[in-house]
Amino acid sequence: MDSVGKSIHGAKYECLLFDMDDTLYPMSTGLNLACRKNIEGFMLQHLHMEGAEVPRLCLELYKEYGTTMAGLKALGYEFDNDEFHAYVHGRLPYEVLKPDPALRNLLLSLPQKRKIIFTNADKAHTAQVLSRLGLEDCFEGIICFETLNPPLEPVADCNDVLDHGDTVLAGGASQANATGLSLTDGRSFSSKSRVLCKPSLEAIKAAIRTANIDPNKTIFFDDSVRNIASGKAAGLHTVIVGSSTLVPGADHALRSIHNIKEALPEIWEGEGGQIVQVIQPSAVATVILA
Template structure:
């Protein structure tokens, strides 16, 4: 995998952070809806929550805590994280995702470091990237396990502390952790996401931001893309070389990066 660590470049931006679900592929794929159904089924079958309460609870927890999973933990439900992810993602219709050679060529033509930043677990992220044919387009994946390690790791103490709840987007703390883990300068990093609140938090953390799947700007967004495929028309500066700084070397990732 080409990390771009050795490239001598003079670009305005040094790193591109991409959300994955409903950003690298369209919401119309149906995976989002299927995932929500799986989460509701898990709440019914494994947590034994009253059926009449589940749909509203699922939505309210998502809005309040970033993910329904995070919210369930906060309100006192105990369950295994891996089991939850396996249930929510293990039965998704991944076959609906097809290779995307257009996006692949766009990504490979970008001189910057490219990193996935998702709330999902690593297994899901790898499956999605493989289905899209983008598995070798990214330097690494910052995912659920990256932000919520099973145990403390000494050399990552700066990035991780003992959290009483799950660390995830849209919390600004999650963005700040991702910035440290990826070892990037937020002022030279662009963040792409389909979520309005994630974009707002990314901006609060100092990142340049792009809302994907929207034709108009939303609060905190610097750019808006109807589709990730419109990236070159909307942000040509990604490919532009700054002649005044032709020997700038992009910094390599920190050891905390979870590689796909």
């Protein structure tokens, strides 16, 4: 059983939105570099691109489109999304990630019931990372690649994806349908169309709709300067992680995610600053909305 803080009423924030990679664990693990090398390998072996150009193009597409994958799709390269993710993430040295009981206890102490992962990564990678860190039951749900880029073919019944006991992320069929996320203008995204991802403002707004959150009462943690700027443009409160200095669009700066309580005590402040401790079962699975 885990002790979970819950504010009685009047908290400044109702939801905390967390990026995952290089936010919940430090970049120094080397996972980011290993991922980039795998992307370059995919470009060489599966897309048959010129070897000398791959590292430069990989980085340029990342800077321009948010992810190299999104850039490759924009250039007209066609490949299976699952095959790409399996190659890029399936070869990562996940063993470098260790359980983080300090972060787990910190997350469980947060008074906000709603804590959501918002990542550009696919659901398999997300599940692997959270499991390795021992954080798989610390979040209400996950907004990942499949959430914002569902296949055109029907997937599992919506209720099977969204529900876990009393937990529903996104408020039911008005936010998602049998093919995943449906944007308000009626468009959907498939493996052969452009990739919707951070730092696109459209992706941030889609995540806000999908999770059915009030941006004015939501605080967004991310290590990317561009993602922070887009989050602020979408109306979110923002925290840059991995930096001790503010960047454009950031309301707060954290050298480490472990410094939340010292840097942002207002997260724990409810009406009269009172927080009631309640007990919750520890084995609650995180819902992946995809």
